[in-house]
Amino acid sequence: MKYMLKYGALLLVVALIAAGCREEPNYSDVPEITFDRVEQYTFTKNKVTFDSLVIAVDYQDGDGNLGLSRGEGGSQSGPDFEPPFNPGSQYFDNFIVNLQVKRDGEYVNSPVNFNGRFPRLSSDEKEEALEGEIRYTITSFTTESYPFRDTVRFEVFIYDRALNKSNVVYTDDVVLYQGQ
Secondary structure, three states: OHHHHHHHHHHHHHHHHHHHOOOOOOOOOOOEEEEEEEEEEEEEEOOEEEEEEEEEEEEEEOOOOEOOOOOHHHOOOOHHHOOOOOOOOOOOOOEEEEEEEEEOOEEEEEEEEOOEOOOOOOOOOOOOOEEEEEEEEEEEEEOOOOOOOOEEEEEEEEEEOOOOEOOOEEOOOEEOOOOO
């Protein structure tokens, strides 16, 4: 019992020291994303079929300046609504989602995009490496707008607050209105 306490305490100290020695990852300040998955949810309301799609991408960023804050009380005011993030600017949206429709085995770019904003991922201005997952929901697919069983995919990239553009990724094919 005496040895158990002695070696148990020593093992605890070694474990704490090892945990404190974790090295910060060394990611680029330009964000990098990888496609993870598309979750598809299909439902019918008033004889119209809808698809809600959730695009999940993993991200890594060396300086942690991802995301744009929401305005106070839903307003479009504050630093993340001033140039270059003002409405109408190329950088107003920071999550860019371009629709591509499969026609005769080839992807055709659609004029439709599902761009939007994702919130700040760090609560302070401290530069720190970040990694994680962004889940982005698109709820605009209906049989009134897109044919049943149409095959689509999405071209996705993000911007950070320094206006660095991430790499571009493509989702897997999605056959519309086939979700659970």
